[in-house]
Amino acid sequence: MRSLLALSSLLFVTAAPSFGQSCDPVTSAAARAGGAPPRVPGAAASAPATTGGGAVNDALPEFRLEAGEQEVVLGPEGRRVLATGGVTLTWGDVRLQADRLEYDPETQRFVAAGGMTWTRGDEVLRGDSFVFDPANGVAVAxxxxxxxxxxxxxGRRIERTPTGLLARDAMITPCPEGKGEVRLTGREVEIVDDxxxxxxxxxxxxxxxxxxxxxxxRQVLTRGRRREREEYALSIPVRVRSSExxxxxxxxxxxxxxxxxxxxDASVDLPSKRPTQYVLSVRRDFLGDVREPVGRGDFVDPTRRDRDNPADSPLRRFLRARPVPPPPDPVLDFEDIVPTENPLSFPARIPARDLRGTLTVAGNREISGKRTGDLLLSRLPEARLFGALPLTAPPPEENAAARTYLRRPRLLLTGDVSIGSYQERELTGDNRSVSRARAAATLGVGTLPLLVGSRVLVRPQMLFTYQTYNRGESYKVAEANLAAGYVLGPRTALGVAYIRRFTSGTTPFTFDVVDTQDEAQARAQVSFGRYTLGTLLRxxxxxRQFFDFEVALGIRMRCxxxxxxxxRLGQQIGLSFTIPGLTQP
Structure with a gap:
């Protein structure tokens, strides 16, 4: 998935070519002699791109300036280059079109006005005017x-600085044509630190x-990983659901x-049958530097990579269009739309190294998926530490190489430790209520999905959980599961899974009890046009009986x-909204 950083870089350049080098030699000579600069109708000039000092740098591409007229003007503020009449500037992968372009060779400040369009690959910037001032690194459209x-x-005004983007009287939508079903508008829209x-x-x-x-x-731009690329998921903060x-x-x-x-994150749910439900959680990411998006150093400090690698300056990167991603692959990009997680979804998405701590206070949350009965659970509070360690490098970006990568087992280790005070209330029978302290630790060992042939995915996993309580009880669960699926086409697949759980000890909480020890699952999903239908049988x-099933229907719209x-368990009905452009290729 393509980073929001690419959008911001549309409005940021750290240097500009010396247009004086590309003007007609007669015009430049007249200017140096102090005479009135002649007009050059219909001029089209090209020259090697230069740095601010005017020295030719072979690493930069040539630029070409075409205009109805070009002239060099001498005034109190020094020399300026003016181009008018259908101006087109082509430099590397960047193409700028405007009615008028003014450039100051001394300060490298330039202004484009009148029907300005800036394109680079699939990125576009349009506006009435565009100003870039290298003195403070700010660009304004x-x-x-x-x-x-x-x-x-x-926006009425969009400003790009080395550390962010600010749009005033603005609108943002995850739909390139700007006509999406979801829109966020505001007096100011600011993207901070990417x-x-x-x-x-x-x-x-x-x-x-x-x-x-x-x-x-304030909306955190959470990230998932598809191959080596960082993705952004914009969650819609309003939800509607129903349960028994x-x-x-x-x-x-x-x-x-x-x-x-x-x-x-703070959330509040208002049920029609139960007391208000609430969750307040704070999360600390201990490996933030490891999990930063690719290129974030350039976003925060555009000069940092210049110091590390002078041959690849922000200007050179600005002149290059972002790489074209590989086309969607029906196997590598497969997604199951049923809410219960499918371990085979997005097989090429590699979890990043992760270590984070969470402190949560929650009240009256329903537990609807237990065969033993319905529950309300409160965590008052709970502290948790979670970690993930993939024992492999990220897969290649190209589809064929990524498929080859998944044909070998790739190990993944996970760990989860929690401690807190819990209150459970049963809603059936005698309405028993239990309040106890609880500590739990889970260790997981598994692999990434393994590709067999061209369309079969297989994934084994093992989990061990140890739970202990403040009155001496303990409860242990060992789980082994194996999932397999056959992908028929984009968002169309058949799958099965087998899960075996072994338990020992006792627990005072019903939500900890394993109520199905020997479970088989069957999945089917089919996509037809804009519609996707998925099912899960348990x-x-x-x-020797079916005890649960799920059905989900997705309808693709513009964005x-x-x-x-x-x-079936808990009679749960859910309505959610995903943004495919942010979560899928």
């Missing part, structure tokens, strides 16, 4: 639209209906950032995919 798929940002989005006086609209307005909103326990539930969440690598091998799901 007026009445502008910036498109860098899948993002579209428009890590989160700040909106001042924002309004969230879905399908043209205004859902929510706030004085201020809670009835109809309407909720909202509010993510926030406290400091670097320290983020949180079978108790010991009791959003609503998904409606139903699960």
């Amino acid at each position: 007026e009445n502008a639209v910036a498109i860098s798929p899948p993002f579209y940002v428009s 890590r989160y989005l700040i909106l001042r006086r924002p309004t969230l609209s879905l399908f043209g209906v205004r859902l929510l307005s706030l004085p201020r909103y 326990i809670a009835g109809l539930v309407v909720g909202a969440s509010y993510p926030f950032t406290l400091a670097k690598n320290l983020v949180g 079978y108790d091998v010991t009791q 959003i995919e609503p998904r409606l799901s139903y699960r």
Whole structure:
């Protein structure tokens, strides 16, 4: 997936060519002699690109300036180069078109005005004017639209600095044509440090209906990994669901950032049958530097890579279009839309090294997936430490090489430790309530999905969990599972899984109890046009009966995919919205 950094770089250049080098020699000579510079109608000039000092640098591509007229003007502010009448500047992969272009060779400040269009690969910037001032590294576009798929940002004024992007009276949508079903508007839209989005006086609209307005909103740009690329997932903070326990539930969440690598989330759900549900969590990412997006150093400090590698300056990178990603692969990019996780989804997505701690306070959360009965659970509070360690390098980007990579086993280790005070309330029988301290540790060993042939995926995993309680009880669970799937086409597949669980000890909590020890699963998903239908069947091998099933329907729209799901256990109905441009290739 392509980084939001690429969109921001549309508005940032660290140097510009000396246009004086590309003017007609007669014009330049007249200017040096102090005479009136002659006009050069219909001029088209090209020359080697230069650095600010004017020395030719072979590493930079040549630029070409075409215009109806070019002239050099001498004035109190020094020499300026003016080009008017259908100006087209081509430099590397960048193409700038405007009615008028003015350039100052001394300060390297340039201004483009009148129907300005800047293109680089699939990225486009349009506006009434564009100004770049290298003295402070700030670029400004007026009445502008910036498109860098899948993002579209428009604003009365867009400013790009070395550490962020600020759009005033702006709108942002994850739909390149700007006509998406979900839109965020605000007095200011700010992308800070390529890590989160700040909106001042924002309004969230879905399908043209205004859902929510706030004085201020901060959205963390969470990241998943598809091969070596970082992805961005913009979550919609309003949700609707239904369950047998809670009835109809309407909720909202509010993510926030406290400091670097320290983020949180507050959410409230209003059930029709139960007390208000709430969650407040704060997460610390201890490996933030390892998990940064590729190129973030250039985003925060554009000169850092210059110091490390002078041959690859921000200007040279600016002149290169971003690489074209490989086309979607039906196996490598397969996604299951059923809410219960499929371990075979996105087989080429490698988890990053991860170590994070979370502190959570939650109340009255329903547990609807237990065969033993319905529960409400509160964590008051819970501290957790989670880690992941892939024992492999990321896969290659190219599809054929990535398939070869997945034909060998790739190990993944995970660990999870938690401790806290828990309160459980049963909603069936005698409405028993239990409040106890609990500590748990889980160790997981598994592989990435293994590709067999051209369409079969296999993935084994093992988990061991040890739980202990403040009155001396302990409960241990060992689990081994094997999943296999056959991918027929894009978003179309058949799959099976077998899970065996072994338990020992006792637990005071029903939510810890394993109620199905020998389980088989069958999955099927088919895609037809804009629609995707997925199912999951769960079978108790010991009791020889089906005990649960799930059905999900997804409908692809312009830039959003609503998904409606139903699960038999707990009579759960869910409505969610994914943004394929942010989460899928």
